[in-house]
Amino acid sequence: MRRRNFIKAAGAAGVSALVAGCSAEPVDDGGDSASNESTEGTETGTTTGTPSGSATLRVATYTSFVDAPSSSPGPWIKEQFESEFDATLEWQTPENEINYFIERAAQGVDIESDAYVGLDTNMLIRVDENVDGELFASVDSGAVEGRDAVKSGLEFDPQERAVPYDTGYISLVYNENQATAPETFDGLLRPEFEGDLLAQDPQSSATGQAFLLHTIKAKGEDGYLDYWSQLQDNGVRVLGKWEDAYAAYSNGEAPMVVSYSTDQVFANAEGEDLSEHQIRFLNGEAYANPEGMARFADAPSPDLANQFLSFMLRPEVQAEIAVRNVAFPAISDAPLPEDFAQYAKEPETPVTFTYEELQGNLSEWTDAWAQQFASN
Template sequence: MGRRRFIRTTGAAGLALLAGCSAEQTGSPTSGPERSATDSTGTVTGTPGGRDTLVVATYSSFIDAVSTSPGGWIKENFEAEFDADLVWQTPPNELNQYIQRANAGVDIDADVFVGLNVDGLIRLDENLDGDSLFAEAPSLDGAANVKDGLGFDPQGRAVPFDTGYISLVWNATADGGEFTAPETFDGLLDAEFEGDLLAQNPASSATGRAFLLHSIKAKGTDGYLDYWSQLQDNGVRVLDSWDSAYSAYGTDEAPMVVSYSTDQVYANRAGQDMDRHRIRFLNDQGYANPEGMAQFAGTDSPDLARSFMEFMLRPEVQGQIAVRNVAFPAVTNAEFGEENAEYEQYAQVPPEAVSFTYDELKGDVQGWIEDWSRQIAGN
């Protein structure tokens, strides 16, 4: 998953949004190819014409990132092949918006959601009243090629379409070129690395939450708070977002930052010094954050929605999504092409990918974050 994706806040902040906002009635959609894709609470990209229309909800940077994003390419190529209009819908509250509308009994004028993760599904299942927002995924051509271990929905609604890995990014030019990042979680506690790490608050940053979860994987639920206390004693600096932490890293406030193993892809595109963008997988592991897509249960275009999901899993499309979203493909047979050889060179895959399952997180992740906030952020 592209690192800009992780700037968004979820968890406790997302639940606050869910509790504090009411859905706005925007009217029921009409049926058929002329139905409107307009939603007064979100941005809509693309204008439906006289053809069949597929409305796909996603996060804004998937279609309009400053650097690169896959939305425009997907729209152009899907429309050309299927003789249909693809309309992107990007409400500011993302998944929360649809949970609110469903709970308020307001019609949802969207067919597919692109950008689900395990945290979002847990939030959905804990806060949705009544029937499921998403349908069980249909049988899809290409689904058999999804990498083992990326599936994160035990109910079979979400189909992975890309993934990303949390890592450290470190600056080998620091300390006159003598700096080398530690190789393990325990190594971060060494006195020589005092004040050298920038991280993110797991209550307000998905990057920080993933790093916290990785530390729980490494130290266990009984040991992670003690570990963070030691990390705090060693001068870790915790900022609210990936953006603020990475900006501080970019101005040499510290030689290490929690970020993503695709960091060198950005650095290469910008012509930056790769020694300032080294990747370190602590304990030879990267915490995996797959993204999925799902069909809204109330779609009136199930066949077109299925075609779109199958399109997203094609080898050549998977390659384009990975390159343009600065992520990794969800399938084993992605095709990058010679024009993207540099991407394959600079996007680094960890020796071992680790993550918590839906069942392991449900009912516990919020408590882990709250305990961390009381003990670490409160000090």
């Protein structure tokens, strides 16, 4: 997922320095900001070089999918797609991501892109609340080969516009040399874990929002605020974004941090001590954050866009995306490398809220959390 460029570039010793010098591109954004900022400006990060006479497929995505300092799926996908299809794949990375297209649609400006890679449930809700009409087209499984192979548990769009292509799971990462993480949410409240947990602000972080939603799943709408009050009493530290919390964890400020269950993939690749990168699924669960792709309703090249979606669902392409994006594939038969399969931990029970459950509730839940957390 998007935090990979932070870990790989920072390394164990350089985490703090990188956080201090982060650019405007958030590593842990994932559409997690609740604000609808103005999206004036032009699209940036576009790959150029269209051969004369060939078709052009324009695909929008988030920046690190294309040019993270570690590894990114984008360049590999472009090379493989162009080697097979008589077309040039042109990546587009607008600074404000999906908000850029929401603003264009609101202004009645033509959408000159064919597809979008990197959608999540919250983004779709934002689209549907702010766009009068269709921004994305529903995907006909007959037009997109491999559509039916996507794991049913990852589906998050009731209108069948977004096609999942990978997913991440939010879990605890802990240093077993300093503490043994509890097995349950209630365990985090025990006195021996006072001050041991680092989390993220759900108003500005995808991981923080996922952890908040997991606590709502575990404690219910009527109980999650009381649970967070008890977490505060036990010294939980809530920092801004994922990179802030992970930097504090890497610097030894606390033995547990809310992060991703693929953490050992990074640690193994960097030769780090895996005892400092243990994974805990509270209550045997982890919150799933699938990412999806969709074709714009007014795509200039709809047939080519469908071919691209089909290409992205091929088992060998799914495996490559999973490794380069450090996430789990959306299909069951992707041929993952042995080391990735060994170190990427998958929960016994993934949990998530549906589109219908989040629509109209997410902002209310988050605002109530923020109000209480600030007052305590």
